[in-house]
Amino acid sequence: MADAVQTSHAVHEAPTGFWRKWIFSTDHKVIGIQYFFLALFSVLLGMILSIFIRFNLVWPGTEIPLLETFFPMGAPGGVMTPEFYLAFLTMHGTIMVFFVLTTAPQGGFGNYFLPIQIGADDMAFPILNMLSFWLTFVALVVLLSAFFVTGGAPISGWTAYPPLSALGEIAGPGLGTGQTLWVLSIAIFCVAALLGALNFITTTIDMRTEGMTLMRMPLTVWSWFVTAILGLLAFGVLLAAGILLLMDRSAGTSFFIPGGLVVSDQLIDHKGGSPLLWQHLFWFFGHPEVYIAILPGMGVTSQLLSTFSRKPIFGYRAMVYALFGIGILGFMVWGHHMFMSGMSPYTAIFFSLMTTVIAVPSAIKTFNWLGTLWRGNIRMTTPMLFAVGFVSLFVTGGVSGLFLNQPSTDIYLHDTYFVVAHFHIIMGVAAIFGIFGGTYYWFSKMFGRQMSEFWGKVHFGFTFVGVYCIFTPMHFLGMAGNPRRYPELTGFDFLEPLASIHLFITIAAFITISAQMIFLINFFWSLFKGKKAEINPWQATTLEWEIPSPPPHDNFAGKLPVVYRGAYEYSVPGEPQDFSMQTSQKTSAS
């Protein structure tokens, strides 16, 4: 069946030493696993921070002795100061957005499976790939070190709006060295992301094997490809903004700092800068960043829905064009983050309209997913459950987006929990469901063993119900006017009636977070004790399911495959089985 005529030209020999094989490896599979574990570490850390955030909102002033042990300055007597709450908030957002949502789906799964799915023996530039991972690692270390410097971590949020983020220690604790480390970390991350994006695009364009035409690529590959294009165009702009911010902080320039500013009773010696300039640069990056997080999840969802419905994906070409549509429109909507900045109503209408238009490719994707499920021979495996969960969350989060993209309603809902609910569902949880789906689906290929299906389904149940319990009530908090970023909610009459909702959210969050232990135990237990995986346990069609689990160093053992079919040929009439591998030639009967 598998036909291989071309001899692969080994990019590099299989390394033998521990350091070259597992630490400074140039093998895309090892780098993918490195990214995956970096993201796993980061998501656990981000989750722990969110526990303290939710705890403080409901039980402010409660002593947590553990906090004082680690952070004597931020939590004297074990009680979080309001600034320390903001530091946790900032680090939670930064870690989750950059080191989890940007890193796991693209750096992790993309690195591991993109070359295999297009029939290449490695990325186009293996050394750049290694450099990209290690820069990401350094960026994480620099970011986390902000916790342990004088003043602690920054308190300016993951968006780091000036002027507060540009002024230094005078503006608050953590805005001195901590904020500088934050900017440095993001700048390093930008360089890493640019190198990665360059590598992904080149690999997709130039490294496809014979017969792997563009329209035969799995939708996962398309989504990593479009994501890489967004990254290539967006991270350079964030890097520019970071350099300008660093100069305002360290070189005395006034790009973002306006004149006549009085902070902590002191007149600031800057003039003429514009804080809005930062917002424009930041959100020009920031909105595509949302799609950098979610597009790979869309690719994985398409892959899983087709595989487990035993049907070709509905409207393959439309799916590809919709990916590009979302990507291109994503660069024209950044102003919808700034409706409150006093922009001209005409400008706001443009951004509002463009944002609404994104609903079109999004709806194309959603209906095609439903079309794929329609009358399919559905197998409710754990990855399939997470894919269906992704579709649900994508719709829920998309619908609340329609309220926020209207300037008139946004002015009311801006900076309330409605926004928190919206972006957590669509960018956070939906993307995480894509990552979970990918993990349960590809675990056997990556590690050679199977994860437990039963515990996977239990994990899905708790997580799916849990995230809706956490984030649905937040919409109502927002409509009731509950502002975000407040460290505690006592002392405001209009917030008193909302206390029980906050308590419910916190309890739901604790249960959902505890349920993630099921995943962790399943993951690590299966890593060592799981059932040995077959080559193609899901009876899928793409190239990674033709090679051993885990794959050998150069993927195809020196013989690159030849592709004869599209990526989703399930239940082809006249074929002996309900899946046809991409490398199988058509039988004469079909």
Place this chain on the structure above:
Amino acid sequence: MATIAPPLPKPKAQSPVGSGDGFDQGDSGGNGDHGAGRPGSLSDQRYYTGMMLGLAAIVMLFAAFTSAYIVRKGLSDDWRATAFPGILWLNSMVLLASSFTLEKARRWRQVQARFQGWWCATTGLGMIFLIGQIVAWQQLVAGGVYVHTNPSSSFFYLLTGTHAVHLLGGVIALLYLSWRVWRRNSGSLGATALGVTALYWHFMDGLWIYLFLLLLIAG
């Protein structure tokens, strides 16, 4: 003098990779989709693709700086033009000349002595440009114009400095390739290594002309 024949394209194996039953979402093979069927590890095309993408990222960096430049200048009433150091005219000539010498080196790729002469000239001109830029900064500093003196001076140092860092990368690449020639004792470089380096170098040249005009006209 040796003439250089372009490398012949690798003949593509014919195989029944297409199908017409409508079930296949793929195109047929051989439809001009050059990525498919030509494993990149056998092809040098990826170096050009990678370099073009790298340049696209650099374009975005400088586009962001430029938009900040326009906005910051338009918004404020504290913008005072920074005196344009005259040496920049000379530096620009030096950099333009380096693009010329690099093309000469590419043309004489297979004639060792000539190649090495032009190659060294390019590297030297690149270094002279960087020294010239340092002189320009020193002239500004001597005139009391620092990074924080005025938004226009902030942008002057930012734009010229960021360009210099990128050009320094180019000079390091030239030196690295010289070292590779010397180590392998091969006398010259492959067409791809030369082509990709030239792409970057000429781009840096063009970028400088753009920045030069921006600073000269809008500074």
